[in-house]
Amino acid sequence: MIRLLLIAVPLIELAGLIMLGQRVGVGYTLLWVLVSGLLGVAVIQRQGWGTLQRLQERLADNRSPFSVLKSGMWGVVAGLLLMFPGVITDALAVAALIVALRHRGQPEPGEPGGPRVYRRGDNNIIEGEWESPQGSERRDDPDSRIDKH
Numbered sequence: 001m002i003r004l005l006l007i008a009v010p011l012i013e014l015a016g017l018i019m020l021g022q023r024v025g026v027g028y029t030l031l032w033v034l035v036s037g038l039l040g041v042a043v044i045q046r047q048g049w050g051t052l053q054r055l056q057e058r059l060a061d062n063r064s065p066f067s068v069l070k071s072g073m074w075g076v077v078a079g080l081l082l083m084f085p086g087v088i089t090d091a092l093a094v095a096a097l098i099v100a101l102r103h104r105g106q107p108e109p110g111e112p113g114g115p116r117v118y119r120r121g122d123n124n125i126i127e128g129e130w131e132s133p134q135g136s137e138r139r140d141d142p143d144s145r146i147d148k149h
Contacts, residue, residue: 013086020087033085040082040093047075047100067104074100 021029051072058065074096081093119125 009088013084013088016087017085036082036090037085040079042079043082043097044076044079047072047079051075071100071104
């Protein structure tokens, strides 16, 4: 399956670039490929150094590094996708950048502004909010409780 995907993706990208070249012209298509490749390199450089700096700040403050790693990873994936010539990988790169920006700055459990974390016995408990779906039974209904006896 992976081998088929590794063969199919470049062929689909090539077909997409040919169709784009027919619509807007070869010059603009080559400009698209060049600009997206340079943008991919810039995103990787920026995400790499920015992630490293934010990671050092988090570790120096004895805070969880996971949100930084998550947003940094998606940024690097977006940069790599932009470096590959093609329209589909560029669209996937935009989606990865949106995910990276969405995860940036979100507080992790236990951090100020994030859910509270505490221990009860051998269990870690992370506070959160729960809402029942529309039209479902009420919360105080004994049949809807998880800890039925």
